[in-house]
Amino acid sequence: MSSTLERLKGSLLGSTANGENAPVLRKIRTKPEFHDIAKFPEHKEFEQTAWFYKQQKYEWNLFREHMGVSGARVDIDGRNFINFSSYNYLDLAGDQRVLDAAKTAIDDHGVSTGSGRMITGEIPIHQEFERELCDVFGTEDAVVSVGGYSTNAFTIGYIARKQDLIIYDELIHNSALIGSKISGARRLTFPHNDIDALDDLLKEHRAHYERVLVLVEGVYSMDGDIPDIPRIVEVAKSHKALIMVDEAHSMGVIGPRGLGVLDHFPELDAKDIDLLFGSMSKSFATCGGYVAGGKPVVAILKHYAPGVLLYGASPSPANTAAGLESLRIMRREPERAQGVQSNAAYFIKRANAAGFDTGLSAGSGVVPIMIGSSEQALWLSVKLFEKNICTYPMMFPIVPRDQARLRFFISCAHDEQQIDHTIDTLVELRKDMPRDRGLF
Ligand SMILES: Cc1ncc(COP(=O)(O)O)c(C=O)c1O
Incomplete structure (x- = not known):
């Protein structure tokens, strides 16, 4: 059976807890902090704060x-x-044009699509939004999904597997960390923006893994700096590693037209970045996430990746319309x-x-x-x-x-x-x- 089918079958059948994830069978005393949530250390910490x-x-x-x-x-x-606590960077969350687009979408389709995109949850603006993203980035295809965090985590979690390696900048966002954990791949970090260290890690480890995925951000969310993406791409490609860039804080903000890393670094081509991820909760003034890239990567994400489209609801009409309208305004109003x-x-x-x-x-x-x-x-x-x-x-x-x-x-x-x-x-x-x- 092909690996995709095996993984799909695994996820359809549910957890494999009786097999590879079986717990260590050591008897422990059942203390109150194992069944009384008020006594969980996390709750104690909350009370202390x-x-x-x-x-x-x-x-x-x-x-x-x-x-x-x-x-x-x-x-x-x-x-x-x-x-200063809102990432409504472009001031579009209350823009009348965005509000009108969301209201029209509600009038046309209601407040919910009623299901996942594959099974009647699809409405025309989902694909319209994806085409608009491709037009902006020059990518072959894109997929729009319901959450920013979940799109990042579940894309990474699906693309990498146990026999693979993920290498990320030490300041990468939590959604990428959790996605990497979900994947089961080996995880390594390099010091913030230290591209030589990334190169060294790839030299040492590349040969021991099947797929290797390098994760960086277009703008780091805690520090606000822009890494040297062209050099990171060059290093990743020289080792035949895949590269994924998180554009949550860069799309809409950096570059002369504000169109993210591909605008900021004109020497980059859309094909240089295998997975261009973005969140819709910042410059897009709504909620959701997308991944833009080549046709093959988008095809597998759309059809097989749990949590991207599979097993989840489609982005609501209002959210999708707001994101699409924000993107159009972004392009017109640099x-x-x-x-x-x-x-x-x-x-x-x-x-x-x-x-x-x-x-x-x-x-x-x-x-x-x-x-x-x-x-x-x-x-x-x-x-x-x-x-x-x-x-x-x-x-x-x-x-x-x-x-x-x-x-x-x-x-x-x-x-x-x-x-x-x-x-x-x-x-x-x-x-x-x-x-x-x-x-x-
Ligand atoms: C760098 C980065 N990636 C991903 C996300 C998740 O996006 P969302 O908030 O849209 O779920 C965030 C959220 O703040 C982020 O800062």
């Missing part, structure tokens, strides 16, 4: 409901915030991407002049202010929130323990006054920032 906020008299700033659209400003509890780039450059200039370290960020819509201590990053975010500026701390385990930061998403709708006010507020807060007391 809530306790810490209370003990510090911090306003709880998680899961806060906002009213209206989350853009460069946002309304929470009747307060109006300058908002000034939106240019606005993100110039606002980010201004933010970095002001932050650096005030003595803040913005790490590796350059040319994208993600700007960190490196703090180091998680406790201080949390304190700053809570104090900014009190002053109606919304940004969140990125702390361990999302980033290394000593590299906590505040992360600012920059939109084309921010203005210089908002940025000036934010940096000035940070300068004032810094004067009173408590030292790290080792509380976590």
Whole structure:
């Protein structure tokens, strides 16, 4: 039986827990933390965080409901915030044209397609969206799916198998990590953007595996830097490795027209990247994911990959229409991407002049202010929130323990006054920032 059929059969029949995944048969005492969820260590950690906020008299700033659209400003509890926590980079989440497209799709098809794409869940705008993506990127084909995270994870999880190797940048997104785990492939990492190290890993390991998949991002989501994709492609190709680029934060933002890595690096051809993944929750102002590439890769993803289309619902009419309309606006209005780039450059200039370290960020819509201590990053975010500026701390385990930061998403709708006010507020807060007391 071909490997695809074997894998399809395995997934149709369900888990193989009685075979290769059988648990180690060692008797253990059934403690309360194995059956009482309140006693799970994860729940204890959650309680400790809530306790810490209370003990510090911090306003709880998680899961806060906002009213209206989350853009460069946002309304929470009747307060109006300058908002740096939304990745609505191109300010399209409330754009009338996008809203109208979504409403028309609801009028035409309702709020759900009722099933997966293969079995009557297909509506014309799914394929229209895919054709538009191909037209933008120059790829042969594309597949549009229901979630960004799931598309990334399940694509990787399907393309690589036990006998394969996945090599990724140490800062790769969690969806790629989970996808790599699902695949069962051997996993190796290289230090951030160290392409020589990637080359060395490929030299050492390539010959021992069947497929080798290299995973990088177009813009790193915690740091805002753009890796040297042409060199990564060159190295990967020289070892006959496949390359997948996560464009969640690069598509819509980088390049003179904002059309992602292929726009930013004109020397690259669509054929150079085997799998071009993107999320629709950022510049596309909706929800979903896509993979663009050659006809063969899209054919197998569409027909066989669980979680991409198979075994799942199709993207809703409203989400699909919103994403397609956003893409069309993106193409017609490159000034939106240019606005993100110039606002980010201004933010970095002001932050650096005030003595803040913005790490590796350059040319994208993600700007960190490196703090180091998680406790201080949390304190700053809570104090900014009190002053109606919304940004969140990125702390361990999302980033290394000593590299906590505040992360600012920059939109084309921010203005210089908002940025000036934010940096000035940070300068004032810094004067009173408590030292790290080792509380976590
Ligand atoms: C780099 C990267 N990849 C993938 C995803 C997942 O996309 P989504 O949020 O659309 O599910 C994210 C989400 O923030 C991301 O930052």
